[in-house]
Amino acid sequence: MQLEAEAGKWFEAVGIVILSLVCCGPLGLVLLWTSKKFTQKTKLIVTGVIVGLILVGGIAGIASGGSSSSSGSSSTPKVTTETTAKGNSSTTAGSATPAALCKDTADATTFDSKKQGLYAARVGVTKDDHEAALGDCVRVAGESGYVNSVKVINETYGSDQGILVNVTVRNRDKKQNDYGMFDWKIQTPAGIIDSATFFVGDTKPDLSSGKLVTGGEVTGNVVFDYAGPGTYYIIWEPDVFNDGTGIWGVVLP
Known part of the structure; x- marks a missing residue:
């Protein structure tokens, strides 16, 4: 105890x-x-x-x-950034001096504009696409093409709307090359590829058709039908015998 x-x-x-x-x-x-x-x-x-x-x-x-x-x-979620071309209905979607961005020289070996993967989501992507952002250039078939700006415009007499695309074409070749409004097309958000159209409105200066001598350059507007908001792709095919195609993407409201 x-x-x-x-x-x-x-x-x-x-x-x-x-x-x-x-x-x-x-x-x-x-x-x-x-x-x-x-x-x-x-x-x-x-x-x-x-x-x-x-x-x-x-x-x-x-x-x-x-x-x-x-x-x-x-x-923590990974933050990814996605690159989209600028564009809206009231202001031009990119304005740049073409020669400053394209390294546009007569020697085609100094610059290759063939970029892939910029518009991987586009329906109809091919290995011959030369993808570029607005204001930048594409070099195809001895020529350099630029999409300087894109905007939605209203018809002068009516309620229709169009897409006004300002483009520049420069001839780098040693021979004359043709140019024209029907070298340019547009792919709608629904995947439809449309040709340029005639539009009653303020579209001056229109891109006509003709020939460019070596070093020659032309700038003008091409108009397409507006198919509602979404992602559009401007398509440039200057030579039917050349598979190279210029592609510029733009989102329109």
Whole structure:
């Protein structure tokens, strides 16, 4: 009985010391070691338990912090950027000096305008597409073609709307080359390819037809029917015997 009573008092005292350590931190350890109620062995055991608890808590905190940061990084969505051609119904969608962007020299080996993947979502993509953004050039069959701007216009007498496309053609070849409005087509959001149309409205200067000598250049407007909002593609095929095709994409409201 006496042994049990002493053991009970010992556990009670140890419990009080541990509680004081939890509440008072370092002060509790000081009280433990200055007290004469506990043997050296008891003081070492209690101190070891406290230090062990502190170490276990610290390790657990570091582990949880690392896992939360790694899970946070894995759940962060990847931000992707998609390039689209500029264009709207009220302002021109790109105006640039063609020669500055195209590196347009007589030596065709100095610059290759054949880019792929810019309009991967376009229905009808082929390996012969030369894809470019508005204001940039495409070089096909000895000629350089540019789409300078695109906008939606209203008919003068009526409610119809058209798409006004301003283009430039420059002859790089050593021989004369033909040009004309029917070298240009448009692909609608529905996947229909339309030819240029005649439109009653402010379309000056219209792109006519003719020939260009070496170094000759012409700029004019080509009009197409407007088929509602969506992504359109301007198509240029200057030579029926050459598979190269110029493609410019634009989103219209």
